[in-house]
Amino acid sequence: MPKMFGTDGVRGLANRDLTARLALDLGDAAVRVLGKAGQKDETQPEGRRRALVGRDTRVSGDFLASALSAGMAAGGFDVIDAGIIPTPGVAFLTSVLNVEMGAVISASHNPMPDNGIKFFARGGFKLPDAKEDEIEAVLGQDWDRPTGAGVGRVSHDTVTATNLYIDHLVSSIAPLNPDKTQPKPLRGLKIVADCANGATSVVAPEALRRAGADVIVINASPDGYNINKHAGSTHPEQLQAMVKATDAVMGVAFDGDADRCLAVDEDGNMVNGDQIMGILARAKKEAGKLADNTLVVTVMSNLGLKLALKDMGIKTVQTAVGDRYVLEEMLRGGYTLGGEQSGHVINREFATTGDGTLTALTLCNEVVRSGKSLKELAADFPQLPQTLVNVPNVDKMAATTNAKVQAAVEKESKLLGETGRVLLRPSGTEPLVRVMAEAATQEQADEVCDRLAKVVAEELAL
Structure with missing residues (x-):
């Protein structure tokens, strides 16, 4: 029997492969494995245990979120439904709210009919294979579920969750001044943001604007059906044209759940994840924040990146494809930056997973700080054919x-x-x-x- 969990959670055609019943069962099983059902959380009133659920903009996310939350609440967990929010936002909130686990309903860059469910453990980290295997092993099994006051509640708090996340993102490049005013490091930077009609349609434009950028936003009107449709990081043509048409300095493109980011220079040329990682790795090295002067990449990263970094005194460590494997190596070696050619970039100074909006902010900040155009910065990391x-x-x-x-x-x-x-x-x-x-x-x-x-x-x- 094939494994239910793939490289990024459970994914399939919504209401065919991924049904409401399966979502309910996954919530029930996750409570048993990640929540150690029956134990109390002494940090919460009356020992209540908590979980956080977020989703992207797919129409199927409505019924899947309800079913997943129901499974968790039936297992005795109080569930915070954060609504539509990027995957890395759920990871961040899972950590800062100190909940027992987080869950995201999203199929990332896949077409709208697909959907998926992935979990985060306490602290905001993706699950290792062994934990996913445990969840799959108890899926659908009967157990002594709580009754009466032991069952959980489901509450909805989209505004607070989103604002906490945006505050965190902006502070990554613009920490509050002593008088609590917000600096504007991106002031004067004209940028186009393609939100893929996905989960960062509110978050990315607001974060970039609060950091001072002049933001032209496209594909930020999700209707449940248009996520990733001829938009975002998998279809950057509209972004490339808009950057040139508006004389913007650069553009950024996200995928449906906003855990990845690709960029476009002022001439409309694509800047891929390898080049973005190279730019950020060099910046971190110059700032003394690149641990062991090492960048973690996957086997798919272009040799051109590795050769350019070598000349800059930056080493590379290579992993299998998948940002979870990049993170595992980063944690093992204590590294601070890693990612994939596809645009997943993990900046461990501020995140536990790939975060497209964070990547966009830090990339924009480096353009301003360096005084160079994105085209000039990317040229230092040529890609071999x-x-x-x-x-x-x-x-x-x-x-x-x-x-x-x-x-x-x-x-x-x-x-x-x-x-x-x-x-x-x-x-x-x-x-x-x-x-x-x-x-x-x-x-x-x-x-x-x-x-x-x-x-x-x-x-x-x-």
């Missing part, structure tokens, strides 16, 4: 053991030397292998990727 080919209908698990495939990988790697690299990555959800090649020229990357893809298709065919 990259080719990615999906090879379907293959035995993906044999990609790392097949002798001929491994011999081909070794041959191509020697051919590229230090000027490029190759990577075979089995898909987490489909019977396919992703073949990636980076090289000094696009032509060479294409040729290497094509040769390797043919070997994978021939040797691993099902």
Whole structure:
């Protein structure tokens, strides 16, 4: 039986794969595993235990939030429903409100019909695989549920939750002055923000404006159906055009739950997660805040980033794909910055997970502080030409053991030397292998990727 939890919680087609009943059962099971049901929280009146629930703007979030909250309340937890709020907002509030656990209902950058549920433990950290396995193991099981005064309540507090989160975001680059006035470090910066009609449609524009920026907002009118639709980080074309049309200094694009951010320079050119991480890593190093002068990246980060950072005296540590694995390595090594090419950036000085709005604020702040344009900053982190080919209908698990495939990988790697690299990555959800090649020229990357893809298709065919 396949695992229910994927790399980022439980996800699927809402009301087909992810039903109200499943959400109810997940809330019930999470209470048992994360809440150690039956124990009291002595920090709360009468020992009440609490959970926090937030969601993105999908219409299915309404019934899923109600069902998830019902499962938690039936298990004896008082539930704070924070309404529509970014995923990193739930992580932050789970920590500062000292609740036992948090939950987000979102499918991130996926199309509107999909949805998902992911949990945060006390402190605002994503769950390790072992905890997710425990939740799945008790899913749907009967247990001695509380009755009478032992059941929980569900309260709604969107305004307080959102304001707490925005205050936190703005303070990351603009701590209050001694007289309690708010500095405006982004004053004069004209920026376009594409909110993907998602969870940060209120948060990001307000945070950027409070920090002093002149913000032009697009795709911030969610109707339950338009999240990520031709908008946001997966469809940046509108943002690119708007930046050029308005003579903005730069633009930022979020995904549906706002845990990632990509950027656009003044000419409409994309600035990806690798380049953003490079800019922020250098800034942290100069400020003495980059622990061990190290940036944590995934195997998908471009070799160009690593070579540029090496010249700047910054090391890189590599993990599997997924911001949860980046965070695990950051916690293990005590590192302060890490992320993914897709725009998930984890800044441990201020967050426990990827936070797109935080990334936008800190990136804007570095543009102002440095006195350079985003185009100039990004140019210091050139990206090597990259080719990615999906090879379907293959035995993906044999990609790392097949002798001929491994011999081909070794041959191509020697051919590229230090000027490029190759990577075979089995898909987490489909019977396919992703073949990636980076090289000094696009032509060479294409040729290497094509040769390797043919070997994978021939040797691993099902």
